Amino acid sequence: MSGFGSTPPPPGRPPADWSAPATPAATGTGRGHWLKIFLVGLALWVATVAVTFLTGNSNLVPTVVLLGSFLVPATFTVWAYERYAADVGPERIFACFGVGGIIGVLGASVLETYLLSPSLWMYLGVGLIEEAVKLAALILVARRIPVSGLRYGLVLGATVGAGFAAFESAGYAFNAVISIKGLSLKDLVETEILRGVLAPVGHILWTGILGGVLFRERRGTRFRFTAPVVLTYLGVSLLHALWDSMSGIAVWLVARTTASDFQRQLFTLGYMPDPTKQQVHLYTLYDTLGLALVSLGGLLWLRTLVRRDRAAGAATG
Numbered sequence: 472m473s474g475f476g477s478t479p480p481p482p483g484r485p486p487a488d489w490s491a492p493a494t495p496a497a498t499g500t501g502r503g504h505w506l507k508i509f510l511v512g513l514a515l516w517v518a519t520v521a522v523t524f525l526t527g528n529s530n531l532v533p534t535v536v537l538l539g540s541f542l543v544p545a546t547f548t549v550w551a552y553e554r555y556a557a558d559v560g561p562e563r564i565f566a567c568f569g570v571g572g573i574i575g576v577l578g579a580s581v582l583e584t585y586l587l588s589p590s591l592w593m594y595l596g597v598g599l600i601e602e603a604v605k606l607a608a609l610i611l612v613a614r615r616i617p618v619s620g621l622r623y624g625l626v627l628g629a630t631v632g633a634g635f636a637a638f639e640s641a642g643y644a645f646n647a648v649i650s651i652k653g654l655s656l657k658d659l660v661e662t663e664i665l666r667g668v669l670a671p672v673g674h675i676l677w678t679g680i681l682g683g684v685l686f687r688e689r690r691g692t693r694f695r696f697t698a699p700v701v702l703t704y705l706g707v708s709l710l711h712a713l714w715d716s717m718s719g720i721a722v723w724l725v726a727r728t729t730a731s732d733f734q735r736q737l738f739t740l741g742y743m744p745d746p747t748k749q750q751v752h753l754y755t756l757y758d759t760l761g762l763a764l765v766s767l768g769g770l771l772w773l774r775t776l777v778r779r780d781r782a783a784g785a786a787t788g
Contacts, residue, residue: 513542532654535656552564567613601635621776624684625683631682639674673714680769683776684700721761
């Protein structure tokens with residue numbers, strides 16, 4: 472699959488440039504803002520959670536949702552911008568994060584509602600739809616940004632993915648806080664911590680890879696849907712589908728390896744048997760290992776793209 476780190480750049484492709492994008496003095500920005508944002512944001516989130524627990528003031532729940540959902544994606548975006556794309560300009564990065572993220576979640580919601588129904592292929596459909604709408608959002612908000620090359624595409628694509636992840640996480644957090652017993656702050660906090668930890672190796676990574684290949688194949692201000700772009704889109708959609716379906720795969724593996732005759736009979740009758748403690752622990756292990764493998768596959772793919780791009784730049788430089 473040529474999208475997976477594929478071939479040397481064809482004639483006419485701009486040489487790869489992984490040098491520092493610009494000095495802080497030239498761009499009016501400094502380095503290290505990402506760490507300040509993360510530490511201050513984390514402190515405010517912890518304080519808000521603590522005060523909400525102590526006072527039971529439900530008016531603070533939206534603050535918890537927003538701080539927890541946006542902290543990691545926003546921090547990652549600032550880090551990537553400062554390190555690799557400071558010459559693009561903060562207003563363009565903000566557009567990719569905010570406008571691109573909102574367009575992505577709106578498009579995914581509409582398409583998934585009307586095109587998908589519960590089935591074995593639903594996860595693949597979700598992957599194809601969400602990666603397509605993020606790609607469309609990236610093209611829409613970045614079409615006038617006069618840059619090309621893998622480095623810029625990685626940053627801009629990851630920024631759109633970060634915005635998508637932030638708004639999507641806010642929705643999951645809102646749903647988690649509502650339970651049949653009222654507001655569940657515990658479920659909200661657990662959801663935000665989990666999604667915050669996983670955000671960099673989810674939407675951010677997938678859209679970063681796709682954006683990198685898209686901008687690598689760009690000529691001037693014209694995007695080209697070459698074979699590497701199409702294959703990369705299919706590849707990240709597959710990673711997305713595997714990620715989303717890992718919980719079901721883990722359940723299937725547990726049932727195949729540990730289910731008793733009695734549990735199998737209940738499955739046959741359409742009932743869900745109560746799992747044993749061993750099965751619960753085994754499910755957690757399978758699910759965690761599966762997500763780790765999918766993440767590792769994406770990170771290795773990213774590493775291959777960067778190494779080949781740098782090698783191509785050195786060969787032409």
